[in-house]
Amino acid sequence: MIYNPTAGSEAMKRSVADILNIMEEAGFESSAFQTTPAPLSAQHEATRVAQDGYALVVAAGGDGTINEVVNGIAGLKHRPRMAIIPAGTTNDYARALKIPREDPVEAAKVILKGKTLKMDIGKANDKYFMNIAGGGFFTELTYDVPSEFKSIFGYFAYLIKGAEMLPRINSVPMQLKYDDGEYDGEASMFLLGMTNSVGGFEQLVPDAYFGDGKFSLIVVKTANMGDLLQLMARVLNGGRHVNDPRIIYTKTQHLSVKTPSSQEPLKINLDGEYGGDTPVDFVNLRQHIEMYANVDAIPKKALVDDSVQVGKTPALTNEKDSE
Numbered sequence: 001m002i003y004n005p006t007a008g009s010e011a012m013k014r015s016v017a018d019i020l021n022i023m024e025e026a027g028f029e030s031s032a033f034q035t036t037p038a039p040l041s042a043q044h045e046a047t048r049v050a051q052d053g054y055a056l057v058v059a060a061g062g063d064g065t066i067n068e069v070v071n072g073i074a075g076l077k078h079r080p081r082m083a084i085i086p087a088g089t090t091n092d093y094a095r096a097l098k099i100p101r102e103d104p105v106e107a108a109k110v111i112l113k114g115k116t117l118k119m120d121i122g123k124a125n126d127k128y129f130m131n132i133a134g135g136g137f138f139t140e141l142t143y144d145v146p147s148e149f150k151s152i153f154g155y156f157a158y159l160i161k162g163a164e165m166l167p168r169i170n171s172v173p174m175q176l177k178y179d180d181g182e183y184d185g186e187a188s189m190f191l192l193g194m195t196n197s198v199g200g201f202e203q204l205v206p207d208a209y210f211g212d213g214k215f216s217l218i219v220v221k222t223a224n225m226g227d228l229l230q231l232m233a234r235v236l237n238g239g240r241h242v243n244d245p246r247i248i249y250t251k252t253q254h255l256s257v258k259t260p261s262s263q264e265p266l267k268i269n270l271d272g273e274y275g276g277d278t279p280v281d282f283v284n285l286r287q288h289i290e291m292y293a294n295v296d297a298i299p300k301k302a303l304v305d306d307s308v309q310v311g312k313t314p315a316l317t318n319e320k321d322s323e
Contacts, residue, residue, distance in 0.1 A: 082291050134192065
């Protein structure tokens with residue numbers, strides 16, 4: 001288990017022993033690593049244990065910690081399975097996988113159910129993400145909010161920051177190429193969703209499928225405040241925004257994003273963290289990492305048949321064994 005001791009008002013610290021006991025009950029010889037302030041602490045540890053042949057890596061913390069663990073193993077030939085213990089502010093990925101978000105110990109018990117999903121992983125140039133990528137208005141929101149502010153105010157911190165950004169709404173020229181077309185024009189933002197949970201909204205990507213190898217691409221072409229409020233109302237009213245002419249909504253395995261040479265590059269958001277600037281090429285790596293999930297609670301219509309795994313043993317062949 002790789003855990004962030006400061007996540008979730010330090011609830012993780014109090015739960016470590018109980019979670020390790022659950023992992024032992026599931027058949028794993030378990031140990032724990034507490035992340036440090038050093039850059040990419042969780043990512044480096046995930047790489048180390050994967051290369052040592054560990055069968056399971058449990059990422060315990062917010063979406064940022066989970067993203068680091070994904071980046072630590074996604075580039076390897078042999079990748080251990082993952083489990084998620086949510087302890088952050090929004091916990092979008094855990095929400096999508098129907099993992100309990102209020103109690104770390106209850107979240108760990110999902111491992112005992114023995115069901116996993118082969119989840120798609122996104123690649124953005126040389127970085128990886130598991131849930132959301134984007135650029136433009138509001139996509140800088142998550143990494144602009146200081147961590148100590150999030151710890152004190154939780155999700156309310158994002159609302160405060162969002163209100164602060166409203167007067168600065170604007171569109172920028174974007175050059176987007178995706179599987180079925182391209183868009184060269186003004187847009188206030190683009191989003192690539194991999195699950196149905198984005199920023200706490202479960203209707204933003206109403207037809208998400210886990211493990212289908214496709215991103216859900218949303219391009220918002222308007223920056224008008226009235227238009228944006230209408231679009232948000234459509235999101236909340238059953239995901240009716242997908243057919244609105246003010247946006248592009250499509251499925252794609254690839255996306256190329258550029259800005260004109262006369263414009264400043266776009267900052268890219270990967271799972272709530274700053275992920276570099278444009279130009280960037282996105283590709284969906286189908287069913288790339290196997291994740292423990294509360295599969296029985298996920299609507300059947302969201303599951304791709306060959307993504308569900310049941311009752312697999314913990315053994316994992318590593319590179320040393322295969323040699």
